Amino acid sequence: MATGSGAAAAAADAEEKESGSRMITLTSNEGKAFVVTEASARQSATIRSMVDDGGCVDKGFPLPNVDSKTLARVIQYCDEHGNKEAHTVDERAALAKFDKDFIAELDADKAFLYDVTMAANYLHIQGLFALTTQCIADTIKGKTPEEIRTAFGIEYDLTAQDEEEIKEEDTHA
Amino acid sequence: MDGGHAGAWSDLPADVLITILETLDIGDLVRAGAVCQWWNTSSSYVRGLPHLLSRPRTPCLLYTTAAAADDPNVATLYSLTDHRSYTVKLPGPHVHRRWLGASHGWLATADDNAALHLVNPVTGQQISNLPPVTTVEPVRRLLDDGGAVVPGMYVVYPYDWTLRVEPLYLYLRVFLSSDPSSDVGGGGGGGCVVVLLHRSRPDGQISFARLGDPHWTWIRTPTGNELYVDVGFSADDGRMLYGIRRDSAIHEFDLGGEPALERTTILPAQDGTMRHTNYLVDAPWLGDGGCWLMVCRRMGAANLQAYAAWLADRSLPYDGVWNTHSIKMYRVDPAAGTTAAEINDLGGRHALFLGCNSSFGLAVVVRSITRTTRSSTRSTRQSARGTSAFTAWEMGAFIGSSLLRRGWIGRCPLGLYPALAAYSNRLE
Numbered sequence: 001m002a003t004g005s006g007a008a009a010a011a012a013d014a015e016e017k018e019s020g021s022r023m024i025t026l027t028s029n030e031g032k033a034f035v036v037t038e039a040s041a042r043q044s045a046t047i048r049s050m051v052d053d054g055g056c057v058d059k060g061f062p063l064p065n066v067d068s069k070t071l072a073r074v075i076q077y078c079d080e081h082g083n084k085e086a087h088t089v090d091e092r093a094a095l096a097k098f099d100k101d102f103i104a105e106l107d108a109d110k111a112f113l114y115d116v117t118m119a120a121n122y123l124h125i126q127g128l129f130a131l132t133t134q135c136i137a138d139t140i141k142g143k144t145p146e147e148i149r150t151a152f153g154i155e156y157d158l159t160a161q162d163e164e165e166i167k168e169e170d171t172h173a
Numbered sequence: 174m175d176g177g178h179a180g181a182w183s184d185l186p187a188d189v190l191i192t193i194l195e196t197l198d199i200g201d202l203v204r205a206g207a208v209c210q211w212w213n214t215s216s217s218y219v220r221g222l223p224h225l226l227s228r229p230r231t232p233c234l235l236y237t238t239a240a241a242a243d244d245p246n247v248a249t250l251y252s253l254t255d256h257r258s259y260t261v262k263l264p265g266p267h268v269h270r271r272w273l274g275a276s277h278g279w280l281a282t283a284d285d286n287a288a289l290h291l292v293n294p295v296t297g298q299q300i301s302n303l304p305p306v307t308t309v310e311p312v313r314r315l316l317d318d319g320g321a322v323v324p325g326m327y328v329v330y331p332y333d334w335t336l337r338v339e340p341l342y343l344y345l346r347v348f349l350s351s352d353p354s355s356d357v358g359g360g361g362g363g364g365c366v367v368v369l370l371h372r373s374r375p376d377g378q379i380s381f382a383r384l385g386d387p388h389w390t391w392i393r394t395p396t397g398n399e400l401y402v403d404v405g406f407s408a409d410d411g412r413m414l415y416g417i418r419r420d421s422a423i424h425e426f427d428l429g430g431e432p433a434l435e436r437t438t439i440l441p442a443q444d445g446t447m448r449h450t451n452y453l454v455d456a457p458w459l460g461d462g463g464c465w466l467m468v469c470r471r472m473g474a475a476n477l478q479a480y481a482a483w484l485a486d487r488s489l490p491y492d493g494v495w496n497t498h499s500i501k502m503y504r505v506d507p508a509a510g511t512t513a514a515e516i517n518d519l520g521g522r523h524a525l526f527l528g529c530n531s532s533f534g535l536a537v538v539v540r541s542i543t544r545t546t547r548s549s550t551r552s553t554r555q556s557a558r559g560t561s562a563f564t565a566w567e568m569g570a571f572i573g574s575s576l577l578r579r580g581w582i583g584r585c586p587l588g589l590y591p592a593l594a595a596y597s598n599r600l601e
Contacts, residue, residue, distance in 0.1 A: 137196045152183075154208055
């Protein structure tokens, strides 16, 4: 899943010029079809490798693990990063601004953040995965266990023995 | 996936959760471990990964404790930033070995046969192909009248009399110019230089070798290779070696120069009392162009009254314990000529780690450090035997807070920055 973003982007650019503006169809688990540019789809290492393997470009790609709402949001990210240039300072600043607003929206809806993180992981969209996991880490930072549970809606399931062990570790730490 | 989130966050796939937890500091990591069972399991796993130790600028102390005596090869790495202990297993029988230094994440030790080893306490790797002790210029095997080697003893030349030493005491300290694991594929003239301070009379001669060298190179100086107590390297390439002597003289040697090893005096001798244990600390924060901090630690009898009484009457009891009497710090700016200016403040938020490890200073977020309070000097083993300070057995850190753990039971701690990469022997 580790792909050098610069090299990958350059390769994607080259590929796109070669193949013109080929369109690719992604289908959510609800059967809804999303037509995207190949450059956008190539943000996903999973799809990129399938395309490069000469896979089912014409038939489209069914994504049984991603629902429509999540896929739409993921495509929004891929369009921004796949279709737009990021050569000049201004272009990069615009992308950074997009990322910031994008993640702020997700941060406010933790259930959706979860879905997008899972999709980014499944589709191997490195930039998006880094963005969402960073957001999750930032949510954890500086919080007590109880506050973290509240932030993510996690139920308390530790036994008294777990608690004791954690306390023990904490005093060593 | 909407609506079905009960328990989702407490069920994050392991790879995703670990990716997130890996970015956290230890405090957040411990708290995240108290969220639920799955996060607890994952947090424990991440804390078990050695990568935490590899974070840049995470200084650690390495020590053994009596509690670890059950397994003699177990040591403890204590992270000063995380305030956390990590148990590490050292390769080979090391506990009875003498620890001679720590640089760039590697521990230098000598075994009972006077062979030197570099050990990476994090990866467990060991480098043992250092040149044999008998290639140190003044060191020879001790022969009996019949010409046979006397095991376990060495002779140090040249003297008007013969200094016989046990292997354990041949070496004073060991320093590395760089991390050996970054010493890859360099062909000849590899990067990592091992510098040895070895015993003689007077103490403190310098020899050095590059990894893979068959023998040690002895430094010949106009006024004798002696009295050195600490060394440093030029920060950029490690080519220049700086040696500081007991009399506070600082000399510079060009390890790659022509003619080789010409000596330049950075600072002439300041004090001839020879009761100092001096340290040379790279202190770029003190000024532009490579400033050094010279720390002069004056040693003396711990119990002065008993010592004075014993001097007058040798039949009186005296414990022979020495400790630190005073510590002075000087700013040495090579660009400003051969002077040293005494300073009372380390220049803000910095802590020094002195002792057996390669001396280093680092920025800390504690109140400013001055030498005015002697109590702030935590010398874990302040005593020294005899009249020569046993620098190798001491560790002191000048810090304004109690960052260091106290109450060492086992071996005196060494400060080091862990290194994770592996060393590959390019000669084999």
